[in-house]
Amino acid sequence: MEGMCLDHFVTNELMRSFERILGKNGHTFLPMSSWKEEGEKILKNAWFSTDFQSPCFFCEYKGKPECMEYRKTFVQSIVPNWFQEQMDAGTVSLCSWDAKESKLRFYKKFERAIKSGKEIWVADDRAIRAEAAIAQRLKKAVKDRSVNEPILEKALRWTQVGEEFKLSKEQEAVVRTALSKNFVIVDGGPGTGKTTILRVIYQYYLNIYSDHVFCCAPTGKAAKRMGDVTNAPAQTLHRLLGATYDEDSDESYFYYTKNNHHPGKVFLIDEASMIDCVIFSQFLEAVDDDAIIVLVGDSHQLPSVGAGRVLADLIGSGRVPVCTLVENFRQIRSSMIVKNASNILHGNEMEFPEEASDIHFVSARPNEILDYVAEWIRKNNPDCHIDAWRDMAILCPRRNGPVSTDSINEMMQKLTSNRRGSRPSAIRIREGLTRYFSKEDRVIQVKNDYRLLCKEPDGSEGEGVFNGDIGFVREITPTSEFPLDILFDDGRRASYPVERLTDLELAYALTVHKAQGGEWKKVLLVLPSERGPIFNRNLLYTAVTRAKNELWIVGDRKTISFMISSQYSETRKTALKIFLEDQIES
Numbered sequence: 404m405e406g407m408c409l410d411h412f413v414t415n416e417l418m419r420s421f422e423r424i425l426g427k428n429g430h431t432f433l434p435m436s437s438w439k440e441e442g443e444k445i446l447k448n449a450w451f452s453t454d455f456q457s458p459c460f461f462c463e464y465k466g467k468p469e470c471m472e473y474r475k476t477f478v479q480s481i482v483p484n485w486f487q488e489q490m491d492a493g494t495v496s497l498c499s500w501d502a503k504e505s506k507l508r509f510y511k512k513f514e515r516a517i518k519s520g521k522e523i524w525v526a527d528d529r530a531i532r533a534e535a536a537i538a539q540r541l542k543k544a545v546k547d548r549s550v551n552e553p554i555l556e557k558a559l560r561w562t563q564v565g566e567e568f569k570l571s572k573e574q575e576a577v578v579r580t581a582l583s584k585n586f587v588i589v590d591g592g593p594g595t596g597k598t599t600i601l602r603v604i605y606q607y608y609l610n611i612y613s614d615h616v617f618c619c620a621p622t623g624k625a626a627k628r629m630g631d632v633t634n635a636p637a638q639t640l641h642r643l644l645g646a647t648y649d650e651d652s653d654e655s656y657f658y659y660t661k662n663n664h665h666p667g668k669v670f671l672i673d674e675a676s677m678i679d680c681v682i683f684s685q686f687l688e689a690v691d692d693d694a695i696i697v698l699v700g701d702s703h704q705l706p707s708v709g710a711g712r713v714l715a716d717l718i719g720s721g722r723v724p725v726c727t728l729v730e731n732f733r734q735i736r737s738s739m740i741v742k743n744a745s746n747i748l749h750g751n752e753m754e755f756p757e758e759a760s761d762i763h764f765v766s767a768r769p770n771e772i773l774d775y776v777a778e779w780i781r782k783n784n785p786d787c788h789i790d791a792w793r794d795m796a797i798l799c800p801r802r803n804g805p806v807s808t809d810s811i812n813e814m815m816q817k818l819t820s821n822r823r824g825s826r827p828s829a830i831r832i833r834e835g836l837t838r839y840f841s842k843e844d845r846v847i848q849v850k851n852d853y854r855l856l857c858k859e860p861d862g863s864e865g866e867g868v869f870n871g872d873i874g875f876v877r878e879i880t881p882t883s884e885f886p887l888d889i890l891f892d893d894g895r896r897a898s899y900p901v902e903r904l905t906d907l908e909l910a911y912a913l914t915v916h917k918a919q920g921g922e923w924k925k926v927l928l929v930l931p932s933e934r935g936p937i938f939n940r941n942l943l944y945t946a947v948t949r950a951k952n953e954l955w956i957v958g959d960r961k962t963i964s965f966m967i968s969s970q971y972s973e974t975r976k977t978a979l980k981i982f983l984e985d986q987i988e989s
Contacts, residue, residue, distance in 0.1 A: 430976040431531045431680060431710050432524035435497075435517075438486075486525075487513045496528040500978065505985045507535050524978075530710035531978055533684035537713070538982035540687040544586040544696065545723055545987060550579060551611065558606035562599065570599065577726040578603050581697060584724045588675070588717060589699045591728030592748070593948045594741045597699050598632045600728075601671060604697055605635050608669040615668040619643045621677040621707070622871030623848075625920030627893045629673040639869050640672070640682055641851060644689055646867055648854030655853040659689040668694060674920040675700030679709025680979060703748055704945045705919055712975050720983035737761070740947060740954050746967075747944045753963055761950075765957040769931045772806050773814055775957050776912075779927050780818065787819040789875055792845050793892060795925040797912040798946050800938060806931040808912040815911035816841060828881040830904060838904050840887060842879050847910035847917065848872040855903060860894030868897055871917065873910050915946045926950035930958035930966075938962065939969040 489495035490513065497510045499521035509528075510516035516523050524531070555578075559570065570578065574596050581587045581604055591597050608616045618637040620626040630637035643665070645658025659665040670690060672678070675698040690696070698714065706712040718725050731741055739762040743753045755764040767775050776797060784791040797815075801807040820826050820841045827839035840846075848868045859865045874891035885898040887907070899907065910917075912929075928946050943966040947954060956963070 428975070429679075429706060429708070429710050429712070430527070431534055431978055432498075432526040433976050435523040435525060438525055483513050483517075493528075496526045496531070498524050498526050498531065500524075500981060500985075502985055505982075507531065527710055530680055533680040534711060534977065534979040535982055536684045537680060537687060537979060538986045540684075540692075541586060541717075541723060541983065542986050543692050544687075544694075546585045548583055548585055548695070550582045551607075554610045555579075555582065555607055557610060558603050561606050562602045570603070571596070571730055571732070573728065573730050574600055577728060580724070580726050582607060585693065586696045587698070587724045587726060588714070589697065589726050589728065590702050590714075590718060592701055592703065592731070592741075593744055594731045594738065595728035596730075596732055597701075597728060601629075601673065601699055602633050605633055605671060608671075608695065609635075612668045615666065616671070617643060617665075617667045617669065618671045618673070620673045620920060621682070622674070622920045623869050623891070623893060624871055624873055625674040625677065628920070628922055630893075637673075640678070640686060641853075641869050642867065643670075644685065646851070646853045646869075648866075655851070657685060657689065660685075661688040663689075665690050669697075670694060671697045671699065673699045676702060676704045676714045677707050677920055678713050679707035680711030680713055680977070681709060683711075683713050701948070703941065704948070705916060705941050706975060708916060711977050711979060713979065716977055716979035716983070720980045720987075721989055722983045722987035740950050744944060744948050747940060747947060750940070750967060752967065761953050763953075763955045764960070765955065766960065767957050769806050772929055772931060772957055773810065776811055776927065776929065777814065777818055779955065779957075780815070783925055787822050787843070789843060792875075792911075794923055795927075796918060796921065796923040796949065797927045797929065798915050798918050798949060799912055799929040800915055800942060800946075801933070802914050806929060808914050811912035811929070812909035816844060816909055819843070819911075828879055830881050830886050830901065832901055832904055836905075838907075840876055840879055840904075840907075842876055844876040845910045846874060846876060846889060846907045847913070848906055849908050850906050852903065852906060855897055855899070857891075857895045857897035865895060868895075871920070873921075915942050915949075918949050919945055922949055922951050924950075924952040926954050928954065928956045928958075930956060930962045932959040932962055934962075934965055938966050940967055941970075943967065 486495060486497065490497060490511065497513065497516040498507050499510075499516070499519060500506075501508050510519070510523075559578075577589060578600055581589055581600070589597060589600055605616065605618065618626075618629055618633060618635045619640050619642075620629050620637060621640055623639055626637040626639050629635075641657075643659075646655060647658055648655045667690065670686075677700075678698075698717070700714050702715050702718050706715065717723050731745075739754065739756060739760045743762060746753055753764075755762060765775060780787070783795060797811060799806070799808050799811060803809055816827055816839070823841070823843065825841060827841045827844075829837050829839055831837050849870060851867075851869045853867045855866070855868050857865045857868060868891070872891050872893075874889045874895075876887055877890040877896065878888040880886050885900050887899040887904065889897050889899060889907070891897070926946075926949050943963065
């Protein structure tokens with residue numbers, strides 16, 4: 404039954420499905436069997452889809468047995484041709500892992516892949532090649548070093564000057580182990596002393612390698628926090644690699660690559676759970692084989708927005724050195740934030756004591772939540788002062804919807820503008836698209852821009868702003884070619900041309916994903932009565948651990964219980980752990 408209206412619809416849906424499931428959900432591959440299941444799901448849902456009903460409306464087979472029979476066999480008939488077309492176009496790769504030779508094998512023909520008799524993966528070509536490259540590179544990096552005891556003692560003394568504590572036995576053991584490895588992971592939850600250990604390690608290597616020690620993190624806010632707590636200069640991974648934009652080719656690239664290595668000898672990377680496999684592979688390519696690399700992070704937080712789950716796979720492989728911190732030191736007797744973070748990890752209900760505490764729960768229906776958010780702001784930042792905003796955050800799981808970062812940000816912009824006796828200015832970006840900004844609006848950069856010029860805190864010229872950089876609107880001139888002047892929290896300033904304003908969003912409220920890597924003294928977490936894949940234990944844990952001194956949760960207690968009982972529902976399919984297990988001996 405050629406020419407049926409399903410052909411065009413399902414072919415397009417399969418492509419969108421590939422982009423959505425493999426790309427946006429962070430998988431680096433999916434088994435071929437998953438695509439048959441996905442195709443059947445598309446057909447099942449198609450019957451109720453307006454997109455499906457529209458082309459079918461005038462179809463002579465609509466609702467007839469022929470149509471129902473055609474649906475049953477359609478996916479099986481279209482998949483081979485569809486895959487071959489996408490393979491030829493370079494949008495889909497089929498591969499298998501050859502364990503004997505420890506290498507990926509890619510196929511040019513769909514039929515040859517199927518007849519190989521191996522488990523075939525539908526892969527994100529760039530991501531899965533990056534995972535293979537990481538495993539190959541770490542094979543060279545996993546080796547021991549000797550510890551210089553006099554310098555270690557000096558680093559310990561320097562770090563503990565003015566502190567009221569000394570390293571615990573667990574922490575000192577972690578430091579010694581970390582310093583004895585060329586590549587090591589320091590994994591631990593909030594309050595376990597990761598920052599203290601990072602300071603000691605930084606001071607130790609600073610005494611040996613001087614200005615060849617580099618601190619970095621995946622995002623701007625994570626790098627700023629790392630610099631604040633270690634008193635060391637810190638930068639994003641993109642800045643470390645020299646992200647640059649070439650106007651002639653209209654492409655961005657890294658200055659440091661496998662053919663032009665970074666001069667650093669030691670690299671300390673914080674918030675490692677946020678690193679995706681592509682950027683980590685590019686980083687490893689750009690540093691010397693004997694470079695010392697220390698990853699610091701919390702493996703229980705959400706994985707990276709990009710493809711892969713690098714930290715979890717590295718730890719889970721059992722093939723690289725890992726130092727795990729368990730003992731908690733942050734207000735150990737009184738912090739209910741820390742206690743509840745532990746409760747969440749172990750699948751136990753959160754506790755909200757009636758007496759004074761650093762954690763509070765306020766029950767509210769969805770239509771009451773925005774009013775509570777406004778009241779919370781009136782109590783905690785009545786003058787809407789810029790400095791106060793740097794110490795507080797409103798977090799929400801969803802970006803869109805009645806109770807979301809979008810709705811909260813819109814409300815907050817009106818509220819803060821009214822407090823200042825002003826109103827948002829309309830800036831026309833292009834025909835049909837207008838954005839509204841007010842002076843002192845809290846904003847966030849939502850994509851990497853390697854070519855936007857900025858002024859560094861020392862007054863020098865810089866280049867590039869990156870996804871996750873947060874700041875304030877310092878000046879606004881709606882009719883100017885550069886209508887917004889932004890002061891970022893790390894001290895940089897940038898004037899935004901009109902065409903770049905779509906890269907800025909309001910940041911009074913952040914999604915939990917956007918907040919990862921940041922830490923604030925006061926956090927308000929909004930949890931309405933909702934269910935769904937994103938409402939899971941990892942997200943709740945990540946949100947709760949953003950609060951340093953005080954946490955408020957407003958919403959539905961049942962939502963909290965649901966999230967605690969829901970493990971990360973879309974377990975990412977990644978290959979790094981497989982590659983590491985095959986390439987590095989245990």
